[in-house]
Amino acid sequence: MHIKEETKERHTLSVIVDNEPGILARIAGLFTARGYNIESLTVTDISEDDLISRITIVTSASADVMDQIIAQLERLVPVHKVVDLTALGPHVERELALVKVGGTGDHRIEALRLADVYRARVVDATTSSFIFEVTGGTEKIDTFVSLMREVGLIEVARTGIVAISRGKEAA
Amino acid sequence: MTAEKSGADILVEALTDLGVEIVFGYPGGAVLPIYDAIFKQTRIKHILVRHEQAATHAAEGYARSTGKPGVVLVTSGPGATNAVTGITDALMDSIPMVVITGQVATHLIGTDAFQEADTIGITRHCTKHNYLVKSPDRLGDVIHEAFHIATSGRPGPVVIDIPKDVQVATAKYRKPGAIQHKTYRPQVKADQSLIESAVEMLAAAERPVFYTGGGVINAGPAASQILRELARITGAPVTSTLMGLGAFPASSDQWLGMLGMHGTYEANYAMNKADLIIALGSRFDDRVTGRLDAFAPHAKKIHIDIDRSSINKTVRVDLPIIADVGRAMEDMVRVWKGRQHQKNDLSAWWKQIEEWRAKKSLYFPASTKEIMPQQAIKSLWEATKHRNPIITTEVGQHQMWAAQHFNFESPNKWLTSGGLGTMGYGLPAAIGAQLGNPNALVIDIAGEASIQMNIQELATASQYRLPVKLFILNNEYMGMVRQWQELTYSSRYSESYSESLPDFVKLAEAYGWTGLRVEDPADLDACIQSMINTDGPVLVDCRVAKLANCFPMIPSGAAHTDMMLHSDNVSGEMDDEAKALV
Structure with missing residues (x-):
């Protein structure tokens, strides 16, 4: 007997929550307990009075399961609202990465040239290394990091996705 | 200050x-x-x-x-x-x-x-x-x-x-006023247009079934009353999950019995052949649906539930209504009456249901040599029904036999562990029920294995002088485990025999209870009477047929129409797909 896999689609969810202790564990735990997948998760306070946080979750699931994920999140007592930005339509997604690259000579020049193409900024430099700061969609960052791998990638740190709907209204 | x-x-x-x-x-x-x-x-x-x-x-x-x-x-x-x-x-x-x-x-x-x-x-x-x-x-x-x-x-x-x-x-403490929570606001009132759609679908249905669950009980006694009214004005049959038993009276002609894995033939076939299923405070649990792709293939489905995450979780429905089920049923009755809908002609549907009923799926062979566990439940029901008792159970065969053969007429009388299936639930639950209902007759229908999981609570009943009755169907097996091993693993009874059982009568006495034992079917009724008539807590060690199985049964992962009845020869080995299901 083999276990069957379902086809999944990727969605970005924006979850507005009360900023109370344990809320992140509650949400992360919901995903593990029910077998949902988290590709990326960011959380930060977004209010003046430190009471409200926005959690941005990138998850992939079948359409039915996606519906369940949203319903289950909405059921948590401290959750104000859940917005499926992918289903909603036009929205902006961004991620920031810090990419440390080492090397001398041609590799160093090539790294700088590629960084320029990807609009990555140099935020630290030594005679044998750079740290680049690059922002963009996940795909752009993935591509940049894989290019850097060829010219001396040392390590990378990424924020995960933050996202917001387009237009003047709040989602 | x-x-x-x-x-x-x-x-x-x-x-x-x-x-x-x-x-x-x-x-x-x-x-x-x-x-x-x-x-x-x-x-x-x-x-x-x-x-x-x-x-x-x-x-x-x-x-x-x-x-x-x-x-x-x-x-x-x-x-x-x-x-x-x-x-x-x-x-x-x-x-x-x-x-x-x-x-x-x-x-x-x-x-x-x-x-x-x-x-x-x-x-x-x-x-x-x-x-x-x-x-x-x-x-x-x-x-x-x-x-x-x-x-x-x-x-x-x-x-x-x-x-x-x-x-x-x-x-400082000050009693707060009415709570208006900033995020938690359950929706109790249904959208009116959805209620109207539901009534239209119900009025047009030729083969409708009400599929009720524990939510009707949770919605309060008034919800059970309005369910009766809704069933009366529409004439549709009613089935229920394990958790919903008692919301609709078992004595009604419109009652099909429980549905699902150990539900009746007529309830499961009605679900399979229905053209409209109205799910009321029930959640399409896997014990109810059987194989999902074969579940109610001809039916439009209306689902009324207060929890949005219950909607479309396992079964996709055509009309979801998020509301308190009692309030939603009230609204449906009002709209139905307001539009002066008449009862549909469901005679063809009822004729079909009668044919399924004629299968007598709860049949069990009678015996004069040993007490059949199903008979023990039936006799217990006969002897106590005039007192409208509260029944609790443990988990296993005895629980399913109780659900099948004890006929509930009103809500809040049937306390069982449905979702989690917790052995050891029944005795403490009976203690809690007795404290909440001091004058009620409270009986825990137990198995000899389950009861040992919280047997220490005999002392609690003694301490508070609670006249709880404990009726143990003792077949010396973890019966449901043994039944599955018989059906799935060619009767390899791995660890399912209740070895080294205590003497339950002496145990009862040690805790200050009255202990009774019955083995001969001829003594069953007298023993039950003695249990009821004895003041204080009483334990009955009812020795029943050891190898009786609980039928009907839909094997895990099978369709409603693949029901095993008592007469079927079913022991053997199942394939890996079946073995992998709960």
Whole structure:
């Protein structure tokens, strides 16, 4: 007997929550307990009075399961609202990465040239290394990091996705 | 200005303000200040159980039989971890419950202190919500909010973890007004247009079925009454899940019996052939649906539930309605009557149902040599039905036989562990139900294996002079395990024999109960009478046929139409796909 896999689609969810202790564990735990997948998760306070946080979750699931994920999140007592930005339509997604690259000579020049193409900024430099700061969609960052791998990638740190709907209204 | 009170006194005062009369608990180091506050008052009665798991099940039994929330008080560490099974049980079966756990003092949290456990972490996913209260200033509001959350919307368990220093420290307490929670607002009133659509679908249906669940019980006794009215004016048949038994009277002509894995032939076939299923406070559990791709293939489905996450979870429905099921049924009845709909001509549908009923799927062979377990339940029902008893059960064959053969006429009389399937539920639940209904006849229908999981509670019943009756169907097997091994694993009875059983009669006597034993079918009725007529708690060791199986049965992962009846020769070996299903 083999276990069957379902086809999944990727969605970005924006979850507005009360900023109370344990809320992140509650949400992360919901995903593990029910077998949902988290590709990326960011959380930060977004209010003046430190009471409200926005959690941005990138998850992939079948359409039915996606519906369940949203319903289950909405059921948590401290959750104000859940917005499926992918289903909603036009929205902006961004991620920031810090990419440390080492090397001398041609590799160093090539790294700088590629960084320029990807609009990555140099935020630290030594005679044998750079740290680049690059922002963009996940795909752009993935591509940049894989290019850097060829010219001396040392390590990378990424924020995960933050996202917001387009237009003047709040989602 | 009101004077400051200790956290423990605030807790007791808040519970009193909330109308709590009974708390089920067990003391320990981290709740000593609360126990001292309880000692100094008289309005709340504390029931000392013998194990914290039993406190939670007793609270469930109290809640399910009275409609009021059950309240539990346990200490930190092992007190809290022992309560986890009952908390999970209450979550699965939507039982309103508030569990107060002691915690080590705030400055000790995280240091692996004596009897420290991460109660909030452990219970995060088996509660509807939980709180760690770090200041006595917050305590009063948290307690009131916890009761609001536990009892409103889809009910469930809420844990309040209170560190010992917070119980001792002082603050002001003021009874809060009506709670308007900033995020938690369950939708109780259905959208009118959806109600109208539901009524139109119902009026047009040729083969409708009401599929009711525990939500109807949770919606209160009025919901059971309105269900009867809805069934009466539409003429449609009614089936129910295990949790919903009693919402609709078993004596009604429109009653099909329970559906699902051990449901009747007529209930499951009606679901399979229906053109409209109206799910009322039920959640399409896998024990109900059987194989999903073969579930109710011809039916449009209306699903009324207060929990949006129950909608489209396993079965996609055509018309979801989020509402309190009682309120929604009231609205449906009003719209139906307002539009002057007449009862549809369902005679062809009923003729079909009669043919399925003629299968007599609850048949079992009679015996004069040994007591058939099904007969024991039937006799128990015959002997007690005039007293409208409260029945609790453990989990296994006896539970399914009770569900099949004990005919419930009213709600809140059937207390069983449905979702979690917790062996050891029945005796403490019976204790809780007896405390909530002092004059009721309360009987735990048990199996000899399950009962041993909380057997220590015999002492609790003795201490509080509770006349609980414990009716053990003793077949010397974990019967449902043995049945599955017979059907799936060619009767390789791996570890399912109840070896080294105690002498239950002597055990009962040791705890101050009356103990009775019956083996001969000729003595069954007399023994049941003796059980009912004996004052105080009585245990009956009813020795039944050892190898009887519970039929009908839809094997795990099979379609409703693949039902095994008593006459089928079914023992053997199943394939891996079947073995992998629960």
